Each structure stands twice: as C-alpha cells, then as structure tokens.
Amino acid sequence: MNEALLPQERHERILAEVRRRRSVRAAELAALLGVSGMTVRRDIGHLAERGLLSRVHGGAAVLAAQKAAAAEPAEVVVGMVSPSTAFYFPDMIRGAQSALAAAGGRLVLQVSRYDEQEQWRQARAMVDAGARGLLLTPAPGTVMRDWARGLGVPCVVLERQVNGLDLSEVDSVRSDHAAGAARAVAHLAGLGHRGVALLAVDTPTRPGILEGHAQAVAALGLSAAPVLAVSQDERAEAVSALIEECARTGVTAALVHSDQDAALLLQRLRSHGCVVPRDFAVVSYDDEVAALADPPLTAVAPPKAHLGRCAAELLLAHLRNPAAPVRHVRMVPRLIVRSSCGASPVSAAGAGSARVGSRRSPGSTGRTGPGG
Structure with a gap:
C-alpha cells in the first residue's frame, strides 16, 4: 500500500482519472494509487462534499454539469x-x-x-x-x-x-533560499557550533544561500567562518580547501551546496580521520541524494x-x-534532519531547537576542526 501519498496528491489523481474516464470504480482507483479501498472511499466522499465529483455506488463519476461541458473542446x-x-x-x-x-x-x-x-x-x-x-x-x-x-x-x-x-x-x-540557508545555520548554532562554514557552487541558487548564511551568522552572533563561493570547475578543490580552512580556524560545522559536494566532503573528512558527526557537522543544500550519503546528510529541501x-x-x-x-x-524550504549533524531526526518545525545527541561538543575531542 502506498499510503505515503499526500491527500492532495491522491485527490488530484482521482479527479484526473474521473475526468478522463467519466466514471471509475473505487477498487480501480485503489489499485491505481496503491492505497486501501477505505482510503479511496474517504477521498471520494471528501471530493463529493466539495462539489468536484459525484459519488456513485461503487465509485465516482463526473458531475452532470461537467458531462455537459465535455462536449466542448476545452482542454487547456x-x-x-x-x-x-x-x-x-x-x-x-x-x-x-x-x-x-x-x-x-x-x-x-x-x-x-x-x-x-x-x-x-x-x-x-x-x-x-x-x-x-x-x-x-x-x-x-x-x-x-x-x-x-x-x-x-x-x-x-x-x-x-x-x-x-x-x-x-x-x-x-x-x-x-535565503530563509532555507538561515534555517540550516540556526540549526547548527542550536547544536552548539559557534561558527558555520559555507561552500556554495555557482548556480542560480547560490546568491540566496550566501545572503541567508550571512544574515543568520550576524543575527546569531556567530564567529567568523570560511565562506567559499566557487565555480563548477573548482568544486573538488574547494572541498579540500574548506577542510583546511576549518582546521585552521577551529570551525566544526559547514553548510554545503550541493548534495554531491557535501557527500564528497564526508569522504574527505573520513580520510583525514575526522568522524562525522562527532568531530564535524555537515548540512547539505538541495536534498536530491542527501539521504543516500554515509552518514545520511541533514539537508535543506526546497519544496x-x-x-x-x-x-x-x-x-x-x-x-x-x-x-x-x-x-x-x-x-521556505524544509530542514530535514538526519545523522550528519549529530541531532536526532526531528520535524522541520522544531529543527532549530534540536539538541546535541551522542555527538561530542565542538572541540571536545582535542581537534581544532577537520584534520586538525
């Protein structure tokens, strides 16, 4: 059963199928959507109450007014x-x-x-x-x-x-994107990090990320941290440069755009003997493949x-x-909390107030940052 579909998505697909076929049985809709018959019947009842379709025995049909309009070539x-x-x-x-x-x-x-x-x-x-x-x-x-x-x-x-x-x-x-980046910085600050580095690759998304990071750092009174705004061709070298700068400045957290670069950062940190999230916290921006990283990346997810x-x-x-x-x-993008920042997964609404889980406080391992 695919009960994970959002109600609005189910409703849209039910309406589309009813309009296409003029009438459809509830059992067919349940099979199409991968949900239970009870869920489909409840959805049909909700849509009928809103006047969007007719509830008939065993299924749903278009309204009489829609049948009359169907004769017109009105497809948009x-x-x-x-x-x-x-x-x-x-x-x-x-x-x-x-x-x-x-x-x-x-x-x-x-x-x-x-x-x-x-x-x-x-x-x-x-x-x-x-x-x-x-x-x-x-x-x-x-x-x-x-x-x-x-x-x-x-x-x-x-x-x-x-x-x-x-x-x-x-x-x-x-x-x-400015609000999304600020949400990530606030989350890391709430976990105890006093500086949050930023690596942002050149895309149309980058200006907003740079703006939100800077605003959050100022508003939260965080310490200065490395900010690397790089071209697409510089991204691999920039990951290494970020590690070196964070080690030099004692920064223990970073926001990285995009997921691929954040995943590469995890690999390079591991090669330096740095354990994520114990020694360093990472949040990625985009959430395309962030959940597949090792460890899974906390990510800002545009809607x-x-x-x-x-x-x-x-x-x-x-x-x-x-x-x-x-x-x-x-x-405003969501913040999806996973393992890479050292906090237990929480809802996006409560992400900013999450507390440190098993991760040690920044600097408690004797390191001054990744590779330090």
Whole structure:
C-alpha cells in the first residue's frame, strides 16, 4: 500500500482519472494509487462534499454539469520550458503536471539546456501550437518582460528571482533560499557550533544561500567562518580547501551546496580521520541524494513539487481571470534532519531547537576542526 501519498496528491489523481474516464470504480482507483479501498472511499466522499465529483455506488463519476461541458473542446494546454530534466527539476515538472491534470489540462514540456535563444524558440513554438500559457525556468539574465510582451500569453516564472520592471509583468513562484540557508545555520548554532562554514557552487541558487548564511551568522552572533563561493570547475578543490580552512580556524560545522559536494566532503573528512558527526557537522543544500550519503546528510529541501503545483495553479487562475493582479510567491524550504549533524531526526518545525545527541561538543575531542 502506498499510503505515503499526500491527500492532495491522491485527490488530484482521482479527479484526473474521473475526468478522463467519466466514471471509475473505487477498487480501480485503489489499485491505481496503491492505497486501501477505505482510503479511496474517504477521498471520494471528501471530493463529493466539495462539489468536484459525484459519488456513485461503487465509485465516482463526473458531475452532470461537467458531462455537459465535455462536449466542448476545452482542454487547456500549458507549455513548460525547463533547463533540464535531471536532479532538481523532475519534481517541479511532476507537480505542475499533477495540478494541470486535476483541472483537466495538459502539460507540454521542452528542455532548453540553459540556452537563452533555444528557450525563446521553444516557448514561441508551443504558443504557436496552441499553448494557452507558459511555465518558465529561464536561463539566468533573461529579461522576462520581453517574454511576456512578445509571447502574448500569461507566463509564470519558476524558481527564479524577478527584479525591476519584470516584477510588474509576470507571476513567479520560487524558493526562499535565503530563509532555507538561515534555517540550516540556526540549526547548527542550536547544536552548539559557534561558527558555520559555507561552500556554495555557482548556480542560480547560490546568491540566496550566501545572503541567508550571512544574515543568520550576524543575527546569531556567530564567529567568523570560511565562506567559499566557487565555480563548477573548482568544486573538488574547494572541498579540500574548506577542510583546511576549518582546521585552521577551529570551525566544526559547514553548510554545503550541493548534495554531491557535501557527500564528497564526508569522504574527505573520513580520510583525514575526522568522524562525522562527532568531530564535524555537515548540512547539505538541495536534498536530491542527501539521504543516500554515509552518514545520511541533514539537508535543506526546497519544496520542488509544491513549486510546480503552485505555478500551474497561478497560471490557471490567471487564465480564468486575466485581470487578476500579478503575484510573486516565495516558499521556505524544509530542514530535514538526519545523522550528519549529530541531532536526532526531528520535524522541520522544531529543527532549530534540536539538541546535541551522542555527538561530542565542538572541540571536545582535542581537534581544532577537520584534520586538525
């Protein structure tokens, strides 16, 4: 049984299946979702109470008004331009697809590979083919007001900060990476670390991480700690440099963007005879493969699926009401506590107040930091 599906996700998939087939048996929905028949019947009852479907003997069906509307060719096609389908982006794509399917719409995807000219060509082609709106994660530096005026359809920008004139032209949904980084620093400070180093690789996420780290260090009165902002080509050398700087300064904790670099840090610390989390605490940023590290990495997890779902819902709302105001939504990432920081797993809400578990206090082993 897949009872781990969130209720909203189950509801969206039930509505999508009912709209597609016009009626469906509860047993079929249970098999499709991998949940119990009781769970499906409860979900059907909830959706019926909200007026989203009809509850019939043994299952669910579309409402009479929806049957009448089905004769109209009303499918809403939305285009999505994503720079990649690897790592960070699949969950955002699935979130958008889920929300559109629940509303009877369809998502069409193109992958730009961060090419500014290619992303424009792909967006233009989808609009020409009938897309009613666009979900866009543009290459850094793209001027969004030009897109909004040139394409002639509503646009929602995903996981990019819009500034200046762009603010008045397009809706946007993004993670508050500054808040996510600050949450990680506060968590480590709560475990007793008086300095938190930072390694951040050059991505569109990095400016927010740098900002949040600096703000939290100042607000919490932490000691100065190494901050390494490096290019993609420098990441392996930067991990070694971080270890050396932390050993020199006595810093015993670090926030590392991204998961791959945090996992490499764990390996290099082990080769220096440093035990994580006893001698050094690590938090990664992204939570793509953090749980697979040894030890599993505490991680800041941007709400990727929620971002995609919210962006699709914003676009649908704008299509229903073109006079709706432009909106900019920011979501605060979760902190998922695992073994690498020395705290017992706790909920994200209580992460900042977690206490040291079996990990010794910083410096109690006689080390001044990793490799010291």
